[in-house]
Amino acid sequence: MSATFTPLHRLEAWQAVPLLARRELSAVDLVRACLDRIAEREAQVQAFVQLGADAALATALELEAGPVRGLLHGLPFGVKDLFDTFDLPTAYGSPIYAGRQPPADAAAVALCREAGAVLLGKTVTTELANMFPGATRNPHHLAHTPGGSSSGSAAAVADGMLPLSLGTQTAGSLIRPAAFCGVVGYKPTHNRVPKAGVKSLSETLDTVGGFARSVRDVALLGAVLTGDARLADPANFEQAAAPRIGLCRTFEWAQAGDDTQQAWAQAEKALADHATPLTLPVPWRGLVRVQKEVQAFETARSLSHERLRYRELLSAPLQALITDGLAISGETHARNLRATASARQQAQALFDQHDVLLAPSTLGEAPRGLDSTGDPLFCRSWTLLGLPCVHLPFARGRYGLPVGLQLVGAPGDDHRLLAAAHWVHQRLRS
Amino acid sequence: MSATFTPLHRLEAWQAVPLLARRELSAVDLVRACLDRIAEREAQVQAFVQLGADAALATALELEAGPVRGLLHGLPFGVKDLFDTFDLPTAYGSPIYAGRQPPADAAAVALCREAGAVLLGKTVTTELANMFPGATRNPHHLAHTPGGSSSGSAAAVADGMLPLSLGTQTAGSLIRPAAFCGVVGYKPTHNRVPKAGVKSLSETLDTVGGFARSVRDVALLGAVLTGDARLADPANFEQAAAPRIGLCRTFEWAQAGDDTQQAWAQAEKALADHATPLTLPVPWRGLVRVQKEVQAFETARSLSHERLRYRELLSAPLQALITDGLAISGETHARNLRATASARQQAQALFDQHDVLLAPSTLGEAPRGLDSTGDPLFCRSWTLLGLPCVHLPFARGRYGLPVGLQLVGAPGDDHRLLAAAHWVHQRLRS
Numbered sequence: 001m002s003a004t005f006t007p008l009h010r011l012e013a014w015q016a017v018p019l020l021a022r023r024e025l026s027a028v029d030l031v032r033a034c035l036d037r038i039a040e041r042e043a044q045v046q047a048f049v050q051l052g053a054d055a056a057l058a059t060a061l062e063l064e065a066g067p068v069r070g071l072l073h074g075l076p077f078g079v080k081d082l083f084d085t086f087d088l089p090t091a092y093g094s095p096i097y098a099g100r101q102p103p104a105d106a107a108a109v110a111l112c113r114e115a116g117a118v119l120l121g122k123t124v125t126t127e128l129a130n131m132f133p134g135a136t137r138n139p140h141h142l143a144h145t146p147g148g149s150s151s152g153s154a155a156a157v158a159d160g161m162l163p164l165s166l167g168t169q170t171a172g173s174l175i176r177p178a179a180f181c182g183v184v185g186y187k188p189t190h191n192r193v194p195k196a197g198v199k200s201l202s203e204t205l206d207t208v209g210g211f212a213r214s215v216r217d218v219a220l221l222g223a224v225l226t227g228d229a230r231l232a233d234p235a236n237f238e239q240a241a242a243p244r245i246g247l248c249r250t251f252e253w254a255q256a257g258d259d260t261q262q263a264w265a266q267a268e269k270a271l272a273d274h275a276t277p278l279t280l281p282v283p284w285r286g287l288v289r290v291q292k293e294v295q296a297f298e299t300a301r302s303l304s305h306e307r308l309r310y311r312e313l314l315s316a317p318l319q320a321l322i323t324d325g326l327a328i329s330g331e332t333h334a335r336n337l338r339a340t341a342s343a344r345q346q347a348q349a350l351f352d353q354h355d356v357l358l359a360p361s362t363l364g365e366a367p368r369g370l371d372s373t374g375d376p377l378f379c380r381s382w383t384l385l386g387l388p389c390v391h392l393p394f395a396r397g398r399y400g401l402p403v404g405l406q407l408v409g410a411p412g413d414d415h416r417l418l419a420a421a422h423w424v425h426q427r428l429r430s
Numbered sequence: 431m432s433a434t435f436t437p438l439h440r441l442e443a444w445q446a447v448p449l450l451a452r453r454e455l456s457a458v459d460l461v462r463a464c465l466d467r468i469a470e471r472e473a474q475v476q477a478f479v480q481l482g483a484d485a486a487l488a489t490a491l492e493l494e495a496g497p498v499r500g501l502l503h504g505l506p507f508g509v510k511d512l513f514d515t516f517d518l519p520t521a522y523g524s525p526i527y528a529g530r531q532p533p534a535d536a537a538a539v540a541l542c543r544e545a546g547a548v549l550l551g552k553t554v555t556t557e558l559a560n561m562f563p564g565a566t567r568n569p570h571h572l573a574h575t576p577g578g579s580s581s582g583s584a585a586a587v588a589d590g591m592l593p594l595s596l597g598t599q600t601a602g603s604l605i606r607p608a609a610f611c612g613v614v615g616y617k618p619t620h621n622r623v624p625k626a627g628v629k630s631l632s633e634t635l636d637t638v639g640g641f642a643r644s645v646r647d648v649a650l651l652g653a654v655l656t657g658d659a660r661l662a663d664p665a666n667f668e669q670a671a672a673p674r675i676g677l678c679r680t681f682e683w684a685q686a687g688d689d690t691q692q693a694w695a696q697a698e699k700a701l702a703d704h705a706t707p708l709t710l711p712v713p714w715r716g717l718v719r720v721q722k723e724v725q726a727f728e729t730a731r732s733l734s735h736e737r738l739r740y741r742e743l744l745s746a747p748l749q750a751l752i753t754d755g756l757a758i759s760g761e762t763h764a765r766n767l768r769a770t771a772s773a774r775q776q777a778q779a780l781f782d783q784h785d786v787l788l789a790p791s792t793l794g795e796a797p798r799g800l801d802s803t804g805d806p807l808f809c810r811s812w813t814l815l816g817l818p819c820v821h822l823p824f825a826r827g828r829y830g831l832p833v834g835l836q837l838v839g840a841p842g843d844d845h846r847l848l849a850a851a852h853w854v855h856q857r858l859r860s
Contacts, residue, residue: 230760308540
């Protein structure tokens with residue numbers, strides 16, 4: 001696919017970057033193309049809570065005139081409304097924080113701007129990055145959920161409104177919306193990306209990541225967020241050897257629907273020469289429960305101000321999660337954290353025989369209806385383990401919505417995971 | 431020491447709590463006693479950036495009239511100005527944030543208020559919890575540093591202005607000021623206490639904890655912050671058996687000054703029947719360097735907004751730390767995080783033969799001068815390892831300032847560490 005025949009707003013970031021750097025593509029034109037696409041589609045998709053069009057055009061103009069700033073020079077990006085931005089309000093998807101204007105950028109936002117990215121707007125998050133949905137719809141079918149909690153960031157990238165966006169994951173909030181919207185979602189190794197200025201829910205689980213339309217694009221973003229230049233090294237992709245893939249259906253496989261089972265069968269066939277089955281340690285059967293309890297316990301305590309002073313402004317599902325969390329004893333939580341630490345130790349051994357693991361991302365395609373953002377079941381354990389994950393879209397479900405699978409990497413080996421994901425994605429799409 | 435003969439403002443929290451609960455002590459009187467002490471001494475000590483006297487008295491009055499709220503019912507507390515408070519400004523010790531009023535309490539603050547504690551004021555932090563000092567002086571000798579970065583919280587408790595206060599540690603910011611001011615400092619296991627609403631510097635290192643004048647007092651605070659009731663269980667202290675103590679001079683022992691060496695000799699003698707030497711794993715020799723690099727790398731990135739937009743408002747030492755951090759490659763950082771994870775795994779084995787480790791807290795007593803808050807050398811490795819630590823004051827240095835040592839516990843075993851610390855502290859002070 002040559003850049004020449006792709007509409008500007010659909011250009012992949014890694015294709016746009018050299019054109020922008022050589023001034024063969026105008027940063028202002030690229031911002032305009034994205035704004036035009038937003039103007040055309042936003043009434044349907046509702047990906048944004050706030051646009052910063054004038055500031056974005058001014059920044060793009062400045063970037064055109066100045067030196068190349070960094071890896072994201074001239075690329076428009078969107079930011080989940082869970083990240084502070086000094087020039088746009090940040091309300092965390094909650095009426096408690098309506099109109100709140102933070103004094104500073106979240107670290108991840110500042111790092112993207114430093115690398116030359118142009119903030120186009122704040123994207124819809126579910127309420128406080130939990131289960132209660134925002135307004136966003138699935139751009140592939142407006143009656144279906146885009147997933148959550150990073151709903152707007154995934155939908156905007158899927159719909160060609162933006163090449164890149166930021167999100168977070170505590171259970172399945174990056175991988176699930178990436179899967180439902182049919183984009184590449186990247187959850188880095190836990191704590192490789194600074195969380196300063198992002199509303200904190202769970203120290204153990206919260207992870208900053210992002211969305212794009214190709215693995216090479218999330219790798220660009222990942223290099224900026226982690227500060228690890230290896231992630232975006234072109235050689236990492238161009239010379240990538242076939243990875244040794246562990247086929248990891250997980251203990252929750254029985255709950256995978258037809259869409260996911262068919263995508264799995266298709267992938268197994270396409271990757272047969274490079275993949276062998278992998279069995280998880282038996283005690284990991286309990287990790288989904290541990291993740292749920294850790295999330296509830298830590299969220300209930302992180303949101304102490306909100307539950308004590310604004311309980312009536314919290315949705316019923318979030319109130320229920322908080323009630324569950326407060327019912328878990330500190331002793332149980334200490335035991336859960338011990339189980340987490342022990343599982344994180346064991347995780348390293350999964351990668352003795354394999355470079356990456358292939359695993360389900362979701363139960364199936366995006367469910368119909370906007371009352372729920374779907375089930376993060378297949379993401380919970382990987383988030384608890386803190387392992388880097390990349391969602392790869394490559395199939396379609398029964399109703400024509402996107403379906404895919406995730407690749408899981410060894411802790412801290414994000415650059416190898418991304419190279420493998422690029423290789424695998426090419427195979428799956430060919 | 432009977433409560434009757436202790437001035438109100440010097441009462442230990444665990445002694446005050448039952449009196450407050452039985453209405454034998456008035457919460458208003460206790461707040462007034464602390465405010466009187468502050469009025470008498472604040473011009474010298476300069477522990478506070480902001481007092482909330484009226485609101486504190488109103489809250490105390492309310493608590494007197496209502497039911498017992500929780501473990502800290504009626505106890506005044508102070509909060510390092512790195513934690514957000516909805517009713518007092520929070521400026522992180524930086525001119526960048528002068529006058530900033532957050533919309534919500536940090537989670538740790540809200541948890542203390544929920545348990546009945548009365549916020550008396552915000553205490554001085556060094557600039558952005560780094561090395562550039564605030565105004566606070568050592569209450570034992572005004573020409574000496576109180577330590578940092580939790581300077582005001584440690585000094586206020588030492589001077590009898592408050593029974594309890596909150597702080598954070600990224601290198602040695604709880605244990606060092608506790609040692610210099612002669613109070614008990616408690617750094618919980620990493621990520622046992624929510625960090626929501628606390629200015630984030632380093633995901634890997636930042637830890638919320640607190641100060642008090644006895645182990646039983648920090649245990650009360652710890653139970654509220656962690657949600658683990660075992661920490662404050664009276665039986666935990668009253669029935670505490672003698673712990674098996676590992677004597678751990680650490681690889682940095684050669685840098686301990688006379689004060690610390692004498693305190694060590696005194697402790698070794700007092701604890702001889704229960705203590706045996708412990709040798710750390712040889713690769714841990716490098717942990718101080720790893721901690722420094724992790725702190726510099728993560729701080730430089732967490733403070734991206736500040737370094738990009740307000741560089742001229744950052745102190746020279748903080749600018750230098752940021753420059754150091756930006757010079758560390760993402761690949762080196764990934765290696766450092768791997769070394770950290772591996773050392774955290776090994777740490778468990780230290781506690782096969784010992785319940786707790788005794789280790790130095792500081793080079794010696796608080797240095798003369800207010801230009802530096804002293805060296806966190808002896809805290810760096812324990813912070814990197816994420817292990818719970820309690821500083822115990824029990825000796826005096828050459829110039830009559832407080833000296834002590836820290837006890838280090840197994841990861842997640844905060845309740846056992848606190849019980850052992852209570853036992854050891856009684857021995858050391860008798």
